[in-house]
Amino acid sequence: MRKLLSIVLLSALLATSAFANVVNNEVNTAAERVLPKVVEWRRHLHQYPELSNREIKTAKFVEEHLRRIGLEVRTGIAKTGVVGILKGGQTGPTIGLRADMDALPVTERNSLSFASKEKSEYNGQTVGVMHACGHDTHVAMLLGAAEVLAGMRDKIKGTVVFIFQPAEEGAPAGEEGGAKLMVKEGVMDNPKIDAIFGIHINSQTEIGKIKYKSGATMAASDWFTIKVKGKQTHGSQPWSGVDPIATASQIIQGLQMIVSRQSELTRAPVVISVGKINGGVRENIIPEEMTMAGTIRTLDAQMQKDVHEKIKLTVQKIAESMGATAEVTIETKTPVTYNTPELVKKMLPSLEKAIGKENVVEDVWTTGAEDFSYFGEKAPSFFFFVGGMPKGKNPKDAAAHHTPDFFIDDSRLDVGVKAFANIVLDFKMDGKLAKISRENDFAEIQSNEISVQNCRQPDFYESPFQTFRFGVLFENDAIRQLCDKS
Ligand SMILES: [Zn+2]
Numbered sequence: 001m002r003k004l005l006s007i008v009l010l011s012a013l014l015a016t017s018a019f020a021n022v023v024n025n026e027v028n029t030a031a032e033r034v035l036p037k038v039v040e041w042r043r044h045l046h047q048y049p050e051l052s053n054r055e056i057k058t059a060k061f062v063e064e065h066l067r068r069i070g071l072e073v074r075t076g077i078a079k080t081g082v083v084g085i086l087k088g089g090q091t092g093p094t095i096g097l098r099a100d101m102d103a104l105p106v107t108e109r110n111s112l113s114f115a116s117k118e119k120s121e122y123n124g125q126t127v128g129v130m131h132a133c134g135h136d137t138h139v140a141m142l143l144g145a146a147e148v149l150a151g152m153r154d155k156i157k158g159t160v161v162f163i164f165q166p167a168e169e170g171a172p173a174g175e176e177g178g179a180k181l182m183v184k185e186g187v188m189d190n191p192k193i194d195a196i197f198g199i200h201i202n203s204q205t206e207i208g209k210i211k212y213k214s215g216a217t218m219a220a221s222d223w224f225t226i227k228v229k230g231k232q233t234h235g236s237q238p239w240s241g242v243d244p245i246a247t248a249s250q251i252i253q254g255l256q257m258i259v260s261r262q263s264e265l266t267r268a269p270v271v272i273s274v275g276k277i278n279g280g281v282r283e284n285i286i287p288e289e290m291t292m293a294g295t296i297r298t299l300d301a302q303m304q305k306d307v308h309e310k311i312k313l314t315v316q317k318i319a320e321s322m323g324a325t326a327e328v329t330i331e332t333k334t335p336v337t338y339n340t341p342e343l344v345k346k347m348l349p350s351l352e353k354a355i356g357k358e359n360v361v362e363d364v365w366t367t368g369a370e371d372f373s374y375f376g377e378k379a380p381s382f383f384f385f386v387g388g389m390p391k392g393k394n395p396k397d398a399a400a401h402h403t404p405d406f407f408i409d410d411s412r413l414d415v416g417v418k419a420f421a422n423i424v425l426d427f428k429m430d431g432k433l434a435k436i437s438r439e440n441d442f443a444e445i446q447s448n449e450i451s452v453q454n455c456r457q458p459d460f461y462e463s464p465f466q467t468f469r470f471g472v473l474f475e476n477d478a479i480r481q482l483c484d485k486s
């Protein structure tokens, strides 16, 4: 009897999974069918790129497409952002899918028929504009996914929110923008998104591949400024003054000592780069002061906090030893982009159904940053990379993002369409994810000091103090009690 029961159960199970696979195959075929259109849209967007917070024509293009396929459309979110809402034929969770829309002040250097010839104003300068980070492909792939999914609405369980985001590269000086502003304007709350997914094309990953990393995947980005004040004197008599330039050169060395001698690099990477130095007017004058500015990249909240403290200490002590004074300011631009491990584990089979197991590759973390992390503070999230490099090319020979020679082979943009569409078909909320979401909400309500992600840290329950892996570090155990209670 038991045997019979298990046979019945097994065949029922096989039947459901076979049915599921039929639908997954159907969605893959639909993605291949829509590919020529996706390529056409991508090339159009590529030819007419727009800078951050200026994505007017791009937003219009997206809006018209979403209306044509019958989605509920909201515009003007976080300035030029567009959101499309697709209600499935069956009840279920709400899934967010995100594409960023902005281009960069870079002049395109190639002979493509759809190369950008656009120019714009950026910080008072006339600049070329180029989709040098591939956000044109993100928009096109998400529009493709919207079209595929709108065509099979009755098979979708739940609601899909298509998020077209402005200003991922950073809003112009003095303006708000990007994911942070979208979140602030409630894009994750109405309807409440249960899990969010995002992709980034990569010019140095072969077409047909997806790369991902569970847990922290992209770095937190902080910007710092250091002002060193000395005492001006004649260049021939440094002993009569205090040299801020010589002090600064020691500070730069000191910053690298924080990375190489004081950071636990086997735990997570740390980068400190000085990108700007300003000081002095003439060869034979030691100036009064100088400033430098740079960026800090970390993938662990505790290490981020430690690095900030060590920078302040190092700068202050070196300046002091030279008789100078120094001032450090640090501003966090983007938190760590964190892939919720439970969600990654749950959704990998969908990516494998989309493009084959052998093409979904686990990768290492990157020290680049993504403002997708702001969405990830509000719901379990998964951000992964889609290949855009021609097959067989050496990644070392492929131009990096943000450069004039940046190039994307768009022949396999179906990969992103398939990934998004398979995720939507397969995603189900389960107890674990629901708990993570609840804990986030709870933590957030209790204190806006607390990063909403704290409760979901793997180490959290083992050591309640200072072990969070990203976001804001919370150093007392009140949150632990809150999480335990929730
Ligand atoms: Zn970029």
Ligand SMILES: [Zn+2]
Pocket (backbone or CB within 6 Å): 133, 134, 135, 168, 200
């Ligand atoms: Zn980008």
